[in-house]
Amino acid sequence: MKVNAWQQVVAALEAEGIPFVFGLPGGAKHLYDALYDARHVRPVLVRHETSGAFMAMAYARVSGQVGCCFGCPGPGVANLVPGILEAYSGCIPVLALGVRASTRIQGMGAFQEADHVGMMTPITKWAVTVERPDRVAWTIRRAISIATTGKPGPVYVEIPADIALEEVEPTPYQPADRSVRPGPDLERIEAALDLIEQAKRPVLVGGGGAVLARATAEVEAFADALGIPVLVTPAGRGIISEEHPLFCGSVGLYRTEFPKAVYQEADLLITVGSRMEEFQSGVWHYFPEGARFIQIDIDPFELGRNWVPDVAIQSDAALALDALLRGATRRGLRADMARVEELRARRAEAIARAAEDAQDNSSPLKGKRIVHSINRVFGDNTILVLENGAQDLWAYYWPYYQVKDAGCVVPPAEQTVMGLGVVGAIGAKLARPDRQVVCTTGDGAFQMGMHEIVTAVQENAPVTWVVFNDGALGWPRWTQRTALGGRVIATEFTATVDLVAVARAAGCWATRVERAEDLDAALQAAREANQAGRPAVVDVAVDPTEHHQGFYEFHRVR
Template identity: 35%
Template sequence: MNTMTQPLHSPQSQPATRTGAQLVVDTLAALGVDCVFGYPGGAIMPVYDALPQGTTRHILVRHEQAAAFAADAYGRITGRAGVCLATSGPGATNLITGIANAYLDSVPMVAITGQVPQTLMGTDAFQETDIFGMTMPIVKHSIIVRRPEDIPSAMAEAFAIAEGGRPGPVLVDLPKDVQQAVCEPGALRRPEADILPAPTSESIAEAERLIARAKKPLFYLGGGVARANASEMVRRIVEESGIPAVATLQGLGVLPPEHPAMLGMLGMHGHRPANMAVQECDLLIVLGARFDDRATGKLAEFAPHASVVHIDVDAAELGKLRFAHAAVCGNLKSSLATIDFEKGEIDAWTRSTAETREKHAPRYDAPGNGVYAPAMLKTLSERVGDDFVVACDVGQHQMWVAQHCRFSRPQAHLTSGGLGAMGFGLPAAIGAKLAEPDAHVFAVCGDGGFQMNIQELATLRRYQIPVKILLLDNAMLGLVRQWQELFFDGNYSEVDLSDNPDFVEVANAFGIEAFGIERREEVDGAIDRLINARGPILAHVRIDPEENVWPLVPPGKSNAEMMEKRHDA
């Protein structure tokens, strides 16, 4: 990896010596890091001692997992590595879920952990854990810094790796003695961005041949489009080619739902027009997606008539789960720029997909007087408009958001896709709002996931971060209950949350404005109040505990075998 050098300080202010901890703070500033999320403790205390002298803002969360989730969301929004900071032992292990979340969703992150002094490493010292070994399967790279003078280059390397190629998390472990040791600071050695290999001319030619001869081509848009910052290019290609498109959970927002080519989300809880198009197409043009099982259903019956053009920055994904007739490996934007999307005659196909989309448009005429969550989410997103950003917890509400909200860009939809980590929503919304202060950031949570990181209401209060929380409360672990209803003979084991607290009172106790609704006629006023609130606010929305997410592809079935709601029931 090539390097560029720059001084950590101007010549006039160059100090004679710096501690390792001061070099951490200096390097964060030199790398342009404006915000870190963390929680102090013994083994990271020297860094916390140096933080007030630096220019990087520190956000004190109330649990290290929240620090990792907030840093994750910051990385998704900005494309730059989010930073989380924790002490050794339990502090470091509390980051692991958030690190795994970033790894599975390809999000740039740098996790900095304190470690016991090197003389105590391996002795089972107080708060010692092998965080290097524990996180090995869920990081792009790990670094244990052994000398203070190595801190600037190690940190710069960590950011370069986290943000380069297919993004992901990098761990930097700092023994306490290294933080406390003194050295003469040298120049910061910043690695130059690696130049990714260009796609082969053979793969490009084969992709163009397959596109030109296809009668039923279909774009399959994944999260890699957002990570490559290629949404505008992909939109232009879709519009110029007229080829219909479907998206994964992470690919939503590349095309807004009203776009004439957009057939919706595919997969287990995907839209019927999207799943039907995949099953009928003769060519899948896969952009930055990995054939995840929640998207494909029964893989052997997924897109059974289709050849595959697969474009991805990670060679390991090409052919991993589905043979690629044209495997195009390289930076997504560069790869797309080299391909001529000259298509054949596809008018009959585009008419057919458009008719299916119109025929199977979602319905919002649910019976009863209670709040119908899909309708409320749709209205909220449309009323906020292009500034709408949502961070979801995991469960039924997550699928309703994906199915019914309007996103102007993929960075507006922050969701735990690969890991499915409950508790993501509130801390992710905090990270998103600090990354993009002018956006209208909403945390959409279920009553189960919300209680996993409910303590972050204190973070909202301390910094007066104007996150809007929409808490959909069915007094159930809804998605688990739905599966128990459909596939476990109605054996509702450990899903009852009817002893939930009064969430309005809980929020008020944290100093957060809050209110509750449970009737449909209250929805418009609640949306207005959320949008117009100047500070953090929580809307507690009681919904029907028996409402299910539809469609649903049963486990082990193909995406053509969707179960759907009976509107006459």
């Protein structure tokens, strides 16, 4: 039986084990007609195409699978761009599908004609037009292979409208081989081991590449065997449980006092799958004085991109750490238990100090109070989905919030597109329906994504959004006040939205919190609503003037 290109695409998605296409339909016969007959892949109808890309990115981060989204010609594909840009920045494997104007009228001023490939080429690993219907299977397999091999990232595949509906004999589909992983140069492993053997205070910084490599077991084994403290970038959160006794917090803008001390006193810095970009490195000022540097990254382009390593290792993160551990075992290297015990004591003190600091019951509520309560009320088995605003930034500051389970964080990438976390929470829940999902967001970012809370209702994806509401775009307003001598313009919402009314109208459970003594009960009610199958919104009036010391330190060096 002959099939058209979209039927071949759907067959390929099923063969690849991709269960969702996030998007919205256009032409009746393009993709969605083929999805109607699919057995193992279904569409998730979003309210805006950008949301489809956000959900696909979050789904991929949590599941370890490829996320898939779709855009109609012209503005539909253009609306995918913010999400694909974020996925490219975060090295997340996303397959974006699109329709192009028919080959018969391309270039003649066709309806919604646009250069989609031109838009997507700078922000994908591969952007391609399928020129023949018998090339669909090859193209999808090639796209999946490119998206998942080496440094992961998004790809874009479009099919001209006439080509897409031309029927041909189906080409047998062979799923992409995703197990290709580059191993390390053993001479460089030995050079790195020399530095580790000489070091007295080594630290390991795990980045997003370690998470994408699913290197949790390798990071834990390496840290435990050698007694090396583990710090993370925002993208690296979730590489191990933050309750692990050698987990010591975050770096850069996101560091608190104890992580800062552990990092700055290091005599050897080992980064695994991190580019140590501007926010992670403190504008490249936060390098431990006099320390040596081992950089492990799967992408040769990233090696020595800013800080120049003493030893650069191009490798999959898990394979490199496994090789280092085997080499360390062969050399008889062991943990310095005196240092391990000292770190554990200091770590316990930091946790206790943060817990005490978070018990601030003043009004408006403090961000540290909110994130600490979320952590306590929702507890284990919770995926934290992050935005990146002035007040919800507190969710980044360990140990005010501790990620209790490996793999349970969805951060924005370096582009920090507003609304990604709000919308991405739905993709995270669809990836792991067995886990609780909580998104921390400012009111500005929430308003950029709140049109999708009804999608959570539609998809039976009960998540909780906690809105840190300061009535403004808090971070830009803070920078205006700092840089412009108090002159504030276009960052305060003089007309506000009743977020509780909007949420209830969409079918969510919702409440407003203005007093600290009401917070825990509201969060508990939200959790119970989720357990009953309802998404929840907790709108919290938050103090706009409260920031962690690390926030101020970063802006002084920036």
